[in-house]
Amino acid sequence: MRVEPPSKVFTVEQADALLPDLEQAFQEMDLRSTRLRETTELVQDLEEYWGNRIGDLGCPDRGRYATLVRERDDLQVSLSEDIARVHALGVLLKDFQSGLVDFYGIIDGRLVFLCWRRGEPSVEFYHTLEGGFAGRKPLAPLPRK
Template sequence: MALPRVFTPAEVDALIPRLTELVAEQLRRQSVVEEGLAELARVAGGLPATIEPTDDDSQDIVRLKVELAGRIKSYDDGWREVQKLGAVVKDPQIGLLDFYGNVDGKLVWLCWRYGEESLRYWHELESGYSGRRPLRADTRERLWN
């Protein structure tokens, strides 16, 4: 397994305009998937066990399942694009992303959430969102990479 890319705060900050665009699109796609699920459930009288078309499905249900599968594929592809930039998707519902960073020689998470204009938080690898710490100026200077 390849070692993860380790980012500096400045490198993450440089990605934020693109990440903002990508995550905004992902949140839109998420809504589109949810709308497709709701429509399928309405027409089918409940959510089917699978979105794979079956012989028992009406033409309307087959059409909705095929459309939904395409929407889900677009959604999955969008997160792969975010991951190609080096982000680890922590919570796709809110656009929470982490990047590996280094402070005082220790691997940490640099934590960014959709809507934040710059990288402002970090946390230990073992802690989650609730363990986020402010990325103060003195922290930025502490041996990043």
């Protein structure tokens, strides 16, 4: 498994301070993702119904199809930009749909991932760089500085 070099190393407090921003970003990504899925299905439905004729001047759904394709493409770009904004914070986005992120941190002098999943009240877990979500360990016994 290849691990990206850290762009930023966080304390638990620094990671916790970003959680409201991440919650907001995930809400926006959820909305865009839902709309993208709906729009993609509508585009596919029109393509299945009309086939190659969807682009014909005489096709009654031609304008609607073009609008939906533009909306789908715009949503894809917006979602990519949302993801890039999260990465720009120095956060590794593992799964935006479940809201799983890692922050580089230091525990006992070792570089680790501080791990947070949407809905958790704060960053309370970490795992090794090679480990994943299943290998999370609680931060509770560690000092939070």
